[in-house]
Amino acid sequence: QVQLQESGPGLVKPSGTLSLTCAVSGGSISSSNWWSWVRQPPGRGLEWIGEIYHTGNTNYDPSLESRVTISIDKSKNQFSLRLSSVTAADTAVYYCARAHTPLNSISLLDYWGQGTLVTVSS
């Protein structure tokens, strides 16, 4: 059973950089899966941020692309999120998730972490 666990600071100052790590257990991060970050601002719905493959290939939400970097550390079986120049609008619960693409279908997220709240405030 694949498990994902987010970790990182729960409080980030405005204009600073948000940094989170997702540790993967029960499976290899070098498998044929993409690995995603999703967030949920307070009182709002789910928002996809971006994803990475073990080769280092990435895809990002265009609206965040200038501020987002997702990286992978195969030796530690984990991947990370960096979001720069944060504002209060980046306050959210951040989730990491594993992607799977069923045959003849579009990608879905089949395993998720529990999420971690990041608050942007001085």
Added chain:
Amino acid sequence: QSVLTQPPSVSGAPGQTVTISCTGSSSNIGADYDVHWYQHLPGTAPKLLIYANNNRPSGVPDRFSGSKSGNSASLAITGLQAEDEADYYCQSYDSSLSLVYVFGTGTRVTVL
């Protein structure tokens, strides 16, 4: 704002059936892209509920079912139970956006 629109809330008494709609357009659901559904209890990890329009992952009760037609998809919960009280999200792909994942606006199901 998401390109997939869901009703903010639906409610029903235990045992009843509720249906959640997910309305898109010709660049997503109407373009024949599949729809997946997730159940999300606040404070927990979202859970995949239905994949590829009408398929249930192992362990998901058959009280949950999905369908798709035209520009819309639906999730039905029959025999509503108290434990079904949660937020539900549809997810698809949109060819006009450079987004791998597009989520619906979300629907809160309340069991009366």
